[in-house]
Amino acid sequence: MRRFALSSFLTGTLSALVATTSATAALPAWAEAPKVVVSIKPIHSLVAAVMRGVGDPVLLVRGGASPHSYTMKPSDAKALSAADLVVWVGPELEGFLEKPLKANAPKATRLTLMEQTGLTLLQTREGGAWEAHDHGHEEHGHKDHDHKGHDHAADHDDDHDELNSHIWLDPANARAIVTATADALAARDPADAEAYRTNADRTLQAIDALDAELKATLAPLKDKPFVVFHDAYQYFEARYDLSAVGSITVSPDRRPSAKRLSAIRAKIAGLNAACVFAEPQFEPTLVRTVVEGTKAKTGVLDPEGADLPEGEALYPTLMRNLAASLRGCLGA
Template sequence: MRRFALPIAMTALLGTLANAGAALADAPKVVVSIKPIHSLVASVMQGVGEPALLVRGGASPHTYTLKPSDAKALSTADLVVWVGPEMESFLEKPLSSNAAKATVVTLMTVPGMTLLDAREGGAWEAHDHGHEHSHDHGKKDAHAHGHDDDHDHDEVNTHLWLDPVNARRIVTATAEALAAKDAVNAEAYRTNAERALQSIDALDAELKATLAPVAAKPFVVFHDAYQYYEARYNLSAVGSITVNPDRRPSAKRLSAIRAKIAGLDASCVFAEPQFEPALVRTVTEGTKAKTGVLDPEGADLAEGVALYPALMRNLAASLRGCLGG
């Protein structure tokens, strides 16, 4: 009987691998727009399948152009997860044409998602986090991309994943959508989602402790991408260099931001890896403010499950390092 031990073990192993392969083959084809959302979706799909990502590497959704391979992925997708046209304007038309057969989860309209209005102008009052409201399916049309940079944009802040409470909702909405598409693996999605929710809660508590010592210190950001993060951790951003990251700010605006930095004795001005660092040097010239880098989308991080917690920790480390030094 001993001579059968190895074949039986191998048979069991091959059976396990075959089942895993079947699960991957049968999993819904999921396409996700940007890296932070992809990370959260991947956490729900662990062990079942891998979502495809459109905006890869350090590319910005504000300036992204859809590639032929992206169009092909959309054409075969069962499920597409994106923030909404206010964030990924490049996806709005392709979702109607290329992904007409897919179920589309638009996070801006997920029930219970907390949304914040974009702040007006470039110099804000301390702790002015806009108007918080919860959207069901009544989002407003907000395509103000052609406005002059110094004008107000009547739109919602789209960087909603930077609030861990919203990240929880993204995970839950993804698990529900996947379970509806794939009943065979529904339990796996729900188990993964519960594990992800516990990790997000632990991350949230960690970040609160990390950022508490610098909550009162004023700082300026490149553009208004961090409002959810600021509101969650009671941070004191006082302005942004630009309203629209696609457009260079006017000399008048840069002068106003420099005056704000000097008047409030802002501790730090933060650049972003995708955009022009020279603007940060311009507004800090002649002030005591230090400079740092914040990355709201994980441009320099490898895509996957680990990206979201790494992104959130990196923001905390940059803020603590520059404001607390």
Template sequence: MKPAALLLSTAMMLASAPMARAEVPNVVVSVKPIHSLVAFIMQGVGEPRLIVEGAASPHTYTLKPSNAAALQEADIVFWVGHGFETILERPLDALGSKAKIVALEDAPGLQKLKMREGGTFEPHQDDHTTEAGANGADDEHAHNHDGHAHEEGGFDTHLWLDPANAKAMAAAIEETLSAQDPANAVTYEANLAALNANINALDREIRQTIAPVKDKPFVVFHDAYQYFEHRYGMRVIGSITVSPETMPGAARISEIRQKVTELGAACVFAEPQFEPKLVNVVLEGTSARAGALDPEGATLPEGPKLYLDLMRSLATSLRQCLSSAS
């Protein structure tokens, strides 16, 4: 575009900005990682509202009156879907056709991994991946109360922990926003391109960060990291609990401790939202070190940068603990 034409185009956009801003949809998002993707794409246009704020976990969160009010005022609601934020199922059903509800677990191009059973699962196999739309249908939704899908055909819902999935969800977010708010479609499209560039660079950075430690086995608090593990070839050998709101019994703790010893796990990772003393119990009598991972950004400030910071923090925490272990 020639300079004169560019100036004219810019002037026209600025002149129409007040009208466009008045048309901006009221957007509500369920959890921090998804909110971050939406906030990045909406930069310069508007700010989405977040339901599960601060260090709260969607596994144990109780909706507040302010959350209910935000949902009632929403034009668009983005959430992962039925298998993750079970707290939102009834409130979203009650909205009827008042808002466009977008389950990002249905975004085209997602790679979905089947949920592993039990706390001492084996390293992933390549035959447990599925893709949305493959064989003519998406994976069947599984309704449950622990954020994990255990029914036949169900899948792990921590989809954002694979950067390729984050890009697929971001594309669905941009498409929804542009269709609802065409006056700002150019901005949404430009922001999506910038987000994709950032995610691509982050993906390369993470591979470099964890390369020296990716073959060291470790145990996590709950099985939330399968997408990260699958993307970067890491060795998660088990989880302390399957359902993060249900504490494991003595038999499971003993089983995990035995596996930590037998397989030489370098680290056992806690999570900031849950009681860390269980990790200390698992570590007793082993040579493994304690670490912490934050798969949902509980300790990070909400906003456009959170997703990038969350993924970078996971890689850094893994590198620090695993590299210092014997």
């Protein structure tokens, strides 16, 4: 009896092991969520919303670091080498990623947001109070609040530096980013496609509600001129018909000359600009310098959520904070 019992036990155990092994072998390739790496916090927030309940994307540029001056860490290279999908704005913003993407993530799917359909893309402003760029083209830019976008791939042959890359600051662009992300994830991970689509739909509804809220909040600021630290807010301005009249510097990692600061101070006084905005990642002394002798107040705008914790809640919080800072400084 004992031999029979032992034999039956072993037979049953082996059968169970074989069944388990067969079931494991039959599992889809994406039994685990795809490994997703995202460049900056606002985009990471939108991607995290699409991936809710499936997986957690890895963020490269953390805390208050800026993509304009970011240096890759060994942990970043390791994350890229393991990535199945990398989501970034493009070389216009994250120039530090161009070579590492080729070297560390050659087989990963690359979602370059500046190349996606459905985006409004605006040229970087220059001339006058908008500091000129170091290229040989004629003056060009965003004039008279022309809100029309254009297809980057179809009809734009300009260099990377000539497109404003802060695309997420227009909620309509955030919608396009969410849709493109859901499509890329569903293609890479068909088993969870329904979850991505459901999450995307929920996120799009939240973005629409946020957009309506911000329009109401910012409506009183339409004709109040202000100066920004660098030309990061054009999409936000265009969406809500705001009146930025110049920037202190063309790029956060490039200090303006004394002549440039003097010209901005004159512009502030001449236009009676109500406020000059700094950014949390960069030295505030420049802003204090340009408002000396003027009636302008100072404030802080944060286009990337430098002081916010990463995650789903970052994007709507960032957008509401921009609106609150503008209203607070412009006196509405």
